[in-house]
Amino acid sequence: MAVEACSKPKLMDDMDEEDEPLVFKRSTSSSKQNQSNSQAQKSSSSQKHDRQLGRPMPDVHVRSQNGKSSVVQKGKMALSSKSPPVKSPLRSPEASNSSAKAYPLMPPEANLRPSATYRSDNVNRPMKVGKPSIGSAAEPNDSDDSEDDKPLSARLSTGLSKINSNNASKGSNASRLGQKPSIPKQEDSDDEKPLSSKVQLKSNVGTSYASKSYDSDEDKPLVAKNNQNGSALRDSSSKKPSTMLSKRPASEIKSAGQSLVKKHKLSNASVPINNKQASVKAEPKVEDDDDHVPISQRMKKPATADKKSSAVKNVTKVVSSSLNKTNKKSKKVIKKSQYSKSSKVPPGSGEGQKWTTLIHNGVIFPPPYQPHGVKILYKGKPVNLTPEQEEVATMFAVMLDTEYMSKPKFKENFMSDWRKILGKNHIIQNLEDCDFSPIYEWHQKEKEKKKQMSTEEKKTLKEEKLKQEEKYMWAIVNGVKEKVGNFRVEPPGLFRGRGEHPKMGKLKRRIRPSDITINIGKGAPIPECPIPGERWKEIRHDNTVTWLAFWNDPINPKEFKYVFLAASSTLKGQSDKEKYEKSRLLKDYIQGIRAAYTKDFASKDLTKKQIAVATYLIDKLALRAGNEKDDDEADTVGCCTLKVENVEPIPPNILKFDFLGKDSIRYQNEVEVEPAVFKAIQQFRSGKKAGDDIFDKLDTSKLNAHLKELMPGLTAKVFRTYNASITLDEMLSRETKGGDVAENVVVYQHANKEVAIICNHQRTVSKSHSAQMLRLNEKIEELKGVLEELTTDLSRAKKGKPPLKSADGKPKRNLNPEALEKKIAQTNAKIEKMERDKETKEDLKTVALGTSKINYLDPRITVAWCKRHEVPIEKIFNKSLLAKFTWAMDVDPSFRF
DNA sequence: CAAGAGACTTGACAATAAATAC
DNA sequence: GTATTTATTGTCAAGTCTCTTG
Known part of the structure; x- marks a missing residue:
């Protein structure tokens, strides 16, 4: 199969030469093409731009989650029949340039930015709202409007929430914040259009947009407000562009540019045409314009008057068209999925097949423990420990300077597991009487020694390691050499759970070959077990999965640890692309979906009503789905698992969120919502205790099952991806003013930051x-x-x-x-x-830009924008991102999400 | 349908490397 | 050069979501 060389390889070469895989990749390409086609179609893009620009304010929108690539199956669902997805009217009618008007849709979304939480490093250092001494700091906010500058927290819509908190993990939480319940400022609002306009929706039943019945004005205002905020932010951002981030020498730029070009060409050339693409493209659809607009934005735009009227018209049209489209789409989808599969797999492969041939060398184990002989003190006296006992003691000693030492749970779990190794009658009975500092100091010295090694020595060491690991770094998949992601078996250590994890401190035992199951192509040589005298647990030849090996997680034996290919691999790239294609598809359905859930806000069926409200929150705030969690995991929540205590309704229609999300990162935000949503939340909370679920009739499987009826393959996380990418696309087109490279990079970073805020991607403030x-x-x-x-x-x-x-x-x-x-x-x-x-x-300081860049922003948006504005792609993507996104490099410059 | 198994994506942060500052 | 800072890469925990079972 594979032989075709593809662009990918080339790219890679460009980037890193050495690593490159030798083999030629096949044309996985399929994917690429699609894009291009679509793009082409888009030609209209330009138009779009204009519109966008034109639009009133963009609100910030947020929504969406990560998409996955599951496309495939979905196809199956014929959604169409079920609930017909609606397409957004918007597009079609594009005609109205005023894009805005059309959408009457939704709810005003508002702003969504979660506040950030700040976490101080461990300690909580509170950040203060006001900025600290540093004058500058304070400045950021310039006026209110520009909230961007402000710290996340500040930004929150209202700004209320600024508080921050450290990571919630620490427990503290909520309380602190409280401060400002400020309501959304009105200021914002205004600018944008009248809320009302936004708000209004028509109700349409079936698919049409939603409109809201309620439409009460209220909504509008909110929206407006929100929007405004958003806009404000943006504005501010725009102002700032001056800053230059670029550190790199100008020279780079050139090269970058060149390279980009080069790559581009290459890719094109290389790109094979696949069916897939064809199919994909086929849908001309998409690209249309407006739909994609985030709700919030839309709302703003529309001028009231127009809206309604226009909206209405559109609606009707839409509806009909939508239906048709729907069907088509669904079909398309299906095809797509199929194709994709096929593409992934070599033709001929069956369903769910991920590869036809797979060759690799297994995994590499950490070196055996080397006893150091440093003794800990028990009640002041040195204690002799066996190597096994010493190993565990060392794991603990090394963590003496971490926050975990202040967590009783950590010590308790550690002691419990260590005691098992010490034996019942060991002298050591009490952790409090142990003094690990001799080992800690020894460890510090070792670290220092390493640091002091000459560069020569370091280099030699590095080369040795590389030599040992090299064979494990690559796999040959369908004849193509691909990088393996995590080929190193996880070393033993103490479990470092995040937040208040019940299992923190437990011993994560050493993994041995007999714990590991290898997955490899039939006929491929079985990897030799690296540890003499031992053997693999099992050998499988399952080509319906992508893992090369797995073992059971020692902390939770029910779970697995997998060895996968690296992000730069074709397999991963393919699924990444599918993820973005799916979220782009959502663009076509979003209006109908919003209309549908808006209508259901008033449903008498409680389950339906909860689904509607949950979907609204996921759409508007980009919340995660929120699966149920076990008691032996940290207590965190997502949308479906929000508790009564996590959402406080503040009349007239503000919801104050405060909860610990994934990784125990605190989410704080105050948002104006539609009155119907506000009332619904009040209803869902009434009669319940603080720790009860708000959405008691709901769980992620019900929610996703419902979403799938609206659009093939739709799940909660898709909203996050959609929201992130659409926001980037719109902000870039709105704020790029044709400055120099440095200015454009600033514009990009600003958009990237906005997305990070929406997704609540935080980082701890560095100690320094x-x-x-x-x-x-x-x-x-x-x-x-x-x-x-x-x-x-x-x-x-x-x-x-x-x-x-x-x-x-x-x-x-x-x-x-x-x-x-x-x-x-x-x-x-x-x-x-x-x-x-x-x-x-x-x-x-508290915003992490990387996560969204890696997981949520369709790289084609970035690549196309770079091409349009002559920004070297290397200014935006580092080497690993370039490798990961090779599939997106040949996108047409006119591509719009 | 609920529970659990399974597979894969997303996420923060630590360890390193590279770039700058001193 | 060396000390810092900042950017990149690696680690592995923590989610999402699907599929299977009973």
Whole structure:
């Protein structure tokens, strides 16, 4: 199969030469093509842009989750029949450029930004809302409007929530925040269109958009507000572009550009045409324009008047068309999925087949434990430990300087497992009487030694390691050499659960070959077991899965740890692409979906009503689905598992969220919602206790089952992906003003940041953050001093006087006024740059941009934008991202999500 | 349908490497 | 050069979602 060379390889080459896989890949390509086609279709894109720009404010929208690639099966569902997905009217009618109007849809979404939570490093350092000393910090917010700059928390819509908290994990939580319940500021709102406009929806039943019956004005306002916020933010952002982030030398740019080009070409050339693509493309559909707009945005746009009328019209049209489309779509979908499968697999393969041939070398194990002989003290006296006992003691000692030491659960679990190894009657009976510091110190010294090694030594060591690992790094899949992701077996250690995990501190025992099941092609040589005298647990030849090996998680034997191919592999790329294609498909259905759930806000069927409200929250706030969790896991929630205590209704229609989400990251946000939603939440909460589920009639499987009736393959996470990508696409098109590369990069980062906020992707503030800010401020002050001096000299120079002596008493060179003015200008520029850097830094201190870039933003949006604006793709994607997204590199410049 | 098994994506953070500052 | 900072890569925990079972 494989032989076809594909673009991919090339790309890779470009990037990293060495690693490249030698083999040629086949044309997996299929995927690529699709895109291109579609893009082409899109031609309209330009139009789109315009519109977008034109649009009123964008609200921020948010929604969507990650999509997965499951497309395939879905196809099966014929959704169409079921609930017909509606397409958005928008598009069709594109005609109305005013894009806006059309959508009457939804609810006003508002802003969604979750506030961030801040987590301080462990400690909680609260961040204060106001910015700290650093002046700059404070600034960020410039006016209210620009919230962007503000810290996430601040941003929250209302700003209320700023509070932050550290990670919630720590328990604290909610309470602290409370502060500001401010309501959304109105300010925002205004700008945008009248809410009303937004709001109004018509109700349409079937598919049409939703409109809201309620439409009460209220909604509108909210929306507006929200939007505004969003807009505000954006604005601000736009302002700021100045900052330059770029650190790299200009030279790079060039190269980048070139490379981009190159790649592009290559890819094109290489791209094979697949059926798939064809099929995909076929759908001309999509691309249309507006639908994709996030709800929030839409709402804004529309002018009231128009809207309704236009909306109505559209609606009807839409409906009909939508139906048709629907069917088509569904079909398409199906096809797609099939294709995709096929594409993945070599032709001929059966259902669910992921590969035809698979060759790899298994996994590599960590080296055996090397006893160091350093003794811990028990009640002040050294204790002899066996190597096994010492190994576990060392695991604990090494963590002496972590937050885990302040967690009783951690110590308790550790002691419990260690005691099993010590034996019942061991001298050591009590953890409190143990002094691990000798081992801790020994470990610190070892670390120091390593650090002190000469570069030569380090290099040698590295090469040795590479030599040992090399054979495990690659697999040959369908004849193509692909990188393996995690070929190293996880070493033993103490379980580091996040948040208040009940199992933290437990011993994660060493994994042995007899724990590992290998999956490999029939006929391929079975990997040799790296540990003499031992053997694999099992050998399988299952080509319906993508894992190369797995073992049971020692902490939770019911779960598995898998060894997969790396993100840069064709297999992963294919599924990544499918994920984005699915979320793009949502664009076509979103209007109908919103209309449907809006209608169901009033349903008498409680389950239906809960599904509607949950879907609304997922759509608007990009919440995760929220599966049920066991008692032996950290207590975190998602949409379906929100508790009464997590959502506080604040009249007239604000919902205040405060809960621990994935990884025990706190989500805080206050959002205006449609009155119907507000009332529904009040109803769902009534008569329940703080810890009860708000959505008691719901779980993720019911929710997803319902979503699948609306669109093939639709699940809750798709909304997150959709929301993230559509936001990026719109912000880029709205805010790119044709500046230089550095300015465009700033625009991108700003959009990226917005998405990160929507998705609540946070990071801990680095320990040195405040020190760094302080230093920046000092420098700025210093420069200001210089500036003053220069100014004085200038005025003296103009009068023909010599400059004053410098502070240290040395005489200065006598410069002419022109030279001094030049210096002043330079200094001013320096100060400005530093101020911007400081702002950016403060702004991003709790926001993690990487997660959305890796998982939520369709790389084609980025690549196409880079091509359109001549930004070298390397300015946005690093080497691993470039490798991961090779499938997106040949996208047509006109591509729009 | 509920529970559980299974497979795969998403996520924060730690460890390293690379870039800058001193 | 060396010390810091910042960016990249690696780690592995924690989600989502599907499919199977009883």
